[in-house]
Amino acid sequence: MREARTKILVSFNEQLDITTKTGPNDLVTNIDREVEAFYRDKIKKYYPASGIVGEESVNENTKPAVDGLLWIIDPIDGTMNFVKQRDHFASMIAVYQKDKGLRGYIYDIMQDKLYWGGADIGVYCNNEKMAPPRNKGLEGGLFGVGAPLLIKNYHNLQNVAMRSCGTRIYGCSGLQFIHVLNGQCVAYSSYLRPWDYAAGKVLAETLGLVVKTIDGKPIDMLSSSDVLVATKNAQKDITRIVQSIY
Numbered sequence: 001m002r003e004a005r006t007k008i009l010v011s012f013n014e015q016l017d018i019t020t021k022t023g024p025n026d027l028v029t030n031i032d033r034e035v036e037a038f039y040r041d042k043i044k045k046y047y048p049a050s051g052i053v054g055e056e057s058v059n060e061n062t063k064p065a066v067d068g069l070l071w072i073i074d075p076i077d078g079t080m081n082f083v084k085q086r087d088h089f090a091s092m093i094a095v096y097q098k099d100k101g102l103r104g105y106i107y108d109i110m111q112d113k114l115y116w117g118g119a120d121i122g123v124y125c126n127n128e129k130m131a132p133p134r135n136k137g138l139e140g141g142l143f144g145v146g147a148p149l150l151i152k153n154y155h156n157l158q159n160v161a162m163r164s165c166g167t168r169i170y171g172c173s174g175l176q177f178i179h180v181l182n183g184q185c186v187a188y189s190s191y192l193r194p195w196d197y198a199a200g201k202v203l204a205e206t207l208g209l210v211v212k213t214i215d216g217k218p219i220d221m222l223s224s225s226d227v228l229v230a231t232k233n234a235q236k237d238i239t240r241i242v243q244s245i246y
Contacts (some may be wrong), residue, residue: 001091001093001105001107001114002114003038004035004038004039004075004091004107005091005107005109005112007031007034007035007038008031008035008076008082008091008109009109011031012086016029016030016031016083017029017030018083025080027079027080027083028056028079029076029079029082029083031075031076031082032055032056032075032076032079033056033057033075034075035075035076035091036054036055036056036057036073036075037057039054039071039073039075039093040052040054040057040073043071047069047071049069050069050070050071051069051070051071052070052071052072052073053070053071053072053073053194053195053222054072054073054074054075054195055073055074055075055193055195056075068097068098069095069096069097069102070095070096070097071093071094071095071096072093072094072095072096072194072195072198072199072221073092073093073195074090074091074092074093074174074195074196074199075091076089076090076091077089077090077091077092077172077173077174077175077195077196078090078170078171078172078173078174078175080171081170081171081172086110087110088110088170088171088172088175089109089110089172089174089175090106090107090108090109090172090174090175090178091106091107091109091174092104092105092106092107092174092195092196092198092199092200093105093199094195094198094199094201094202096198096221099221101118101119101198101201101202101205102118102202103116103117103118103202104116104117104118104198104199104200104201104202104203104206105199106174106177106178106199106200106203107174108174108175108178113125113126113178114126115130115178115181115203116203117130117202117203117206118202118206119202119205119206122206123181123203123206123207125182130181130182130207132207132208132209133180133181133182133183133207133209133231134183134231135208135231135232135233136183136186136231136233136234137186137231137233137234137236137237138160138163138164138186138187138233138234138237138238138241139163139164139165139237140165140186141164141165141183141185141186141187141231141234142164142165142166142167142168142179142184142185142186143160143161143164143165143166143167143168143185143186143187143188143189144167144168144169144170144176144179144180144185144187144188144189145157145160145161145167145168145169145188145189145190146169146189146190146191147169147171148191149189149190149191149226150167150169154191154214154226155214155215155226155242156241156242156244157189157214157242159241159244160189160238160241160242163237163241164186164187168185173188173190173192173196173197173200174196174199174200176188176190177197177199177200177203177204177229180204180209180229180230180231181200181203181204181207181209186230186231186233186234187228187229187230187231187234187235187238188228188229188230189214189226189227189228189229189230189238190226190227191224191225191226191227192224192225192226192227193224194221194222194223194224196227197211197219197227197229198221200229201219201221201229204229208232209229209230209231209232210228210229210230210231210232210235211227211228211229212227212228212235213225213226213227213228214226214227214228214238214242215239215242215243216235216239216242
């Protein structure tokens with residue numbers, strides 16, 4: 001991932017090849033594709049029996065084979081920020097085996113901070129082991145949220161936002177997960193695809209955080225879904241507010 005970071009930083013001096021996917025605000029660049037190809041090549045070299053799911057090469061996605069390992073890749077999470085700001089984006093890799101998260105890696109590229117770990121070793125920021133964040137309730141912290149869900153008041157999230165100390169919208173799920181991991185926010189919710197939350201789920205659950213759908217249901221790791229990561233107390237508060245609309 002540090003090699004990939006070098007490739008990304010060098011690209012700042014080059015002309016990007018930018019195209020759209022599902023719409024004008026869903027961008028992909030040649031760097032997204034190159035970094036994902038780089039990760040795929042490394043995985044195939046050292047773990048040839050593994051399955052790989054990546055955002056930018058869906059046609060090449062494969063299911064786990066002999067070793068049962070599944071690698072889930074988001075080469076650049078927050079591509080719009082990467083293109084427009086040259087900041088506030090991440091690179092993510094997760095490793096699962098039979099639906100169990102083994103390792104998660106979220107790399108804050110511009111801050112050069114790699115958050116990584118798993119249940120058997122804990123969570124680290126670079127080489128420093130992280131302590132679990134304080135178990136604050138919703139009213140005791142900030143609420144990270146995806147803009148579309150907040151604007152549409154999906155599952156009463158506007159009320160959730162009003163009950164928090166304030167909202168934060170960064171346009172990068174990896175960074176939003178980091179902010180919950182380190183206690184800067186008590187919760188984050190958005191509609192996410194597997195590569196947006198696979199790594200964060202491993203790290204969050206290792207630190208005792210809750211990762212479920214907004215209404216408290218388990219997440220299917222290979223499905224797109226609304227996702228909530230939160231402290232246990234904030235998750236209880238949010239569930240009560242969400243359920244109050246039914």
